[in-house]
Amino acid sequence: MTSYKVLDVNDDLPIRTKGDVHSGKVRSVYWLTDADSKRLISEKGYKVPADTELAIMVISDRISAFDCIWQGENGLNGVPGKGIALNSVAAHWFKLFDEAGLAGNHIVDIPHPYVWIVRKASTVKVEAIARQYITGSMWRDYAKGVRDFCGINLPEGLTANQKLDKVLITPSTKGIITGVADIPPVDDVNITRSNITNNLSVFNFRAADDVAQYEKLLVEGFELISGELAKLGQIFVDTKFEFGYVEDINGAEQLIYIDEVGTPDSSRIWDEASYKDGKIVENSKEGFRQLLINNVPESDVLLNKDRMDEREQLAKDYILPESVMLEVSNTYVGIASKIVGKEIVIPADPRQEVIAILDADYGLIIK
Template sequence: MNLADKVLAVNNDLPIRTDAPVHSGKVRSVYWLTEADSKRLIKEKGYDVPSDTALAIMVISDRISAFDCIWTGKDGMRGVPGKGAALNAISNHWFKLFKAQGLADSHILDIPHPFVWIVQKAKPVMIEAICRQYITGSMWRSYVKGEREFCGIELADGLVKDSKLTELLQTPSTKGVLQGIPGVPAVDDVNITRKNIEDNFAAFNFKSVDDIALYEKLLTEGFDVISTALADIDQVFVDTKFEFGYVKDIDGNDKLIYMDEVGTPDSSRIWDGAQYRAGNVVENSKEGFRQWLLNHFADADILLNKDRMNERLALAADNELPVDVLMHVSKTYIDLAEKITGEKIILSDNPKAEIITILREQYQLID
């Protein structure tokens, strides 16, 4: 079988029973189940949620996005083999660890297939919750230009690229375009301060001011849990993005949870520990792919300058990347997932057919 056939690139065309449009993001697609199917599954599967909870099927793909573009490869490679299964396996592992250590739940109720989550509907907190333990990436680029304040936090002079910060920094930004918040520009992914959040907590979907401190606590604790576990396999947890939301518990009370994905090579920077101690930065995350793209194209500014988005989209559409580049990303993701979980990532011959069979026969969600 052709390796390209094992890639799940299109994940928004599954015949799952739904009466709402399929929401397709850069990597995942979400199918909202009918009210009847949600109620039936909650009862049949014994999910620990109120009986009227809205459920969705979330299907991950093997697509790879970087710089807000989807990239493809030669020989029909429309994604990265094993990427979707690796990302889900890593997130599942951390979510279970968070719950076991008493941090908070996630939105996942069931895992029918390595590419599939059954999730409960959450109201997202409109913040990209970013934690940084080292100065690198966009923060370093701004620091070199003379910026010293990040999200209301003052950094000292004299910091060195890729060095460990004296404390874990929380540098939140907006999730999506938020209108009408004083002092917060109505553009996607803009840095915000804690005071911005406090003064406008409801606009960010927090239920109370007190929940800001809870989100910060869960952010720090989640980072520490992952950082400690990664250190055990000699990996450095550099920075990461968390997302939070509210769901109803079994008694109908609001509960703040982790959602989306956590601690993956897509949402984090992770460095090889031995190499870092030797003075080298070796990326075990998507950052390595980003750096390859920046070095590969003659005009890197297209990838970094948001004002050149049309050129960037054209660049991604018009350039099929070498297969060995995508296979290097595949090896990075699969190796990391297997180290973290202690289990093999098996490449399915036909993931879409497997998903359809399981959702039809075990969940009765496909006619």
């Protein structure tokens, strides 16, 4: 067995909850009881309405790619430090967004580097994607002759990894959208701006102006992060944001950033010096994706959505060497340390640390 302790299972912590734990590919969400939410808002002085629903969001060290979770040898079923790296980076950008006067976010407290306390938001069903370079799936489609991307027409003659004239917004669905004729009922399908504006309620937008607002917040957030990464010799290539509605302290509804922003999981980040030298050095999960594409028996299983059953079986059977998991760890922890301006320290036992803090400082652990 490996000597590393990673938080690979994060949906079984003894936290007092209301209802079931929601476990995603990387994060698990524990909705607190109404009494605990109210108590913490009062005790901690959170600047939210007194009846706001709160949740404990615990990030894991699991590695997800191509909509599957991947396993390591010797029981190392996660990437050491990945969770703390993602949380630290997202919290750093959220802080800069606040300072720049952009929209707020869903985090009300950070008890531990693996844990956020978040407020409930009414989620917009759009994956808000911004791109400054043509690469990845967009380049693969372009190379096949596709020129229309989410209603945006790209010119002829672009080359792989080329910088685009402006930041492009290429949204996709968050979850399965039904009842709209030209949107297939599958998760993560590309959509146009008119798809959204013609079906506001389907995507959970309150008003047409809010579509323009999410686009403004997406581009402003993208440009802020891009500028900060440029100071570190890094290129912000593309990213995904998510948005939702909450009530402010006075009961007025507002659109905010939710989930995570600008992390190595939700974004591509390239080393600038290497790019200028004609090479792509990934400082994000894209490097792990490329490693899988280059090493699995048949890469089409990963790239073809019609082969999802085969892909899921492949992910269960394909065991990654510990050295690969540690290499991915170095990428995540390295870029996160650069971004936040201090070395990310990997906890010796993140699970026990989380339980201890949520017990002693928040009174949320079931005895």
